[in-house]
Amino acid sequence: MRFFLLPAGGSRPAPTPPWAMVKATAEDTEGRFTLLEVNGEVDLPGRVQEVADEFVYVIDGAVEVDVDRTTHHLTAGMCVMVPRGVPHAIRTAGAPVHALHLLSHGAAGVGGKVDRGYVLARGEVRPGRIRLPPAFGVKARSSDTGGLFSLLEVTVAQPIPRHTHHVADECIYVLDGALEIDFGGTTYTARKGQFVLLPHGAPHAIRPGSAPPPRVVQISTPGGWELVVEALIEHRTEVSKGGRFNPTALNRYTTPHHVTYDTP
Incomplete structure (x- = not known):
């Protein structure tokens, strides 16, 4: 692993x-x-x-x-x-x-x-299909890099439920605050200056571990994570209610991008 x-x-x-x-x-x-x-x-x-x-x-x-x-x-x-x-x-x-x-x-x-x-x-930020909130700053799109990587500056303001990237690795460098990561049955805390590699095919969940919430650099390789973010923001009233994501609703928009969320 x-x-x-x-x-x-x-x-x-x-x-x-x-x-x-x-x-x-x-x-x-x-x-x-x-x-x-x-x-x-x-x-x-x-x-x-x-x-x-x-x-x-x-x-x-x-x-x-x-x-x-x-x-x-x-x-x-x-x-x-x-x-x-x-x-x-x-x-x-x-x-x-x-x-x-x-x-x-x-x-x-x-x-x-x-x-x-x-x-x-x-x-x-780099121009995209739709305008994203300030919490998602796209610094490199897949189209900028020949599909090799995407890079975003993200504020992780709410818990991201357990999910799997089936194609892309997810790499995170913490700029400020603390990020909690559930991986392999263990909860890890990544603080300022720490770096984590989450390989594709391995389920994991992340959530803010500090107030104010953590700010991170998020790298997806191969690229394309910005497309997932755009889809979720476009349908945000459907996929998120009361500060919590609905995994079933998430999958309607993330499965085409090879990301699936665990459902009850």
Whole structure:
């Protein structure tokens, strides 16, 4: 079973530069992505990633990213998508930076084109089929990544009942607060700075474990979780009543996306 919960500051057993910790290796994710937690001063000179997209989400501090002869200054809450095949450089801007750095492997369904890259300001989201509430900030859609991953900034405000992702792994990094996770008959608590990998095919449930509720970065790989969120928000009066989800109603809209909820 590939499930694991890393402590804050923890790293997977893999070679790593002094300014980073490995939250998930390619082996952990069945070759889909590698995730680094950057904490320090970084200077990655101009280079080209031929086999991986790069996505950087700044938690604190600042970085400068050079893409196509333009320098982007990213501060807390901002992020950048750099497609494979595009020359770029990344470096800290003054004080050390705290960030998540995701390298998405695999054969993406789109090529390395500059117009597939983007920078999002704090609070800015990728456009979707419908407008989502502020609790769901879509930072990378499946259509942005060739289907390889989706990445959302989420506030987990109500319990998510026991369910199974039949295709995609769910990975969560806690930005603030505490998240409770029921997995394999045990309840785990993930706090600020912790990372958990929930493999596909394994039932689990999550719920807020703090007040205010936890804020997390949620990665789905392969992508598509934003489509599930859009469907549930569109039918929110049917799937949720009194702050509780109805598993039977949820399944009407999540089953087409390979997610099913346990029903009584």
